[in-house]
Amino acid sequence: MSSIHQAGETRSQRYQGVSYTRPIDEAKRLVPVMDQADRLCGPGGLRRVGKEWVGRCPLPDHEDRSPSFTVNPEKGVWFCHGCLRGGDVVELARHAWGYHEREAHVAAAYLLMEFGHEVPQRPPAWFRKQERQQPIRRALEEVKVRSVQRRLMRLFKPYLARIEDADERHDEALRLWEDIGKVARLVVKAASR
């Protein structure tokens, strides 16, 4: 484990007995809000006014004509007086990149990557659980594929019946079964999305 993880130990959580630091906590700890604001606003985009830095709002859905965007590096927060949004560094990344509230951890992970930090890994127990569920998931998918395949195959029954030669009919049925299998796999995949 890296020093990042050890240093984060105090803030880390316990997940089924495994210590686990969440990307959101890690991003807040390691990425200064000023760095992210600077990157979004560009060179010279922010100027100092007292304890704060002020500039045009960098959020994509706010066309800011007057500088309404403020950053307070000391407190690690930002606020836009135009679109009335604000928060910490993760919230800034989330709004800037258009992630939903529920996806804050994804924005945090990208934020860590963007600034060259390691993204905390999921706890080993989580991976083990995923692995255990893998074969079951695959088997279930196979069942669904076969079911779709059989149903599609029925559509070709009249076509196959018209082939008089038995061997030829058999070969054609096998070819169809294989081709339909590919289609069925796509259908099942699309449906499970």
Ligand SMILES: [Zn+2]
């Ligand atoms: Zn704004």
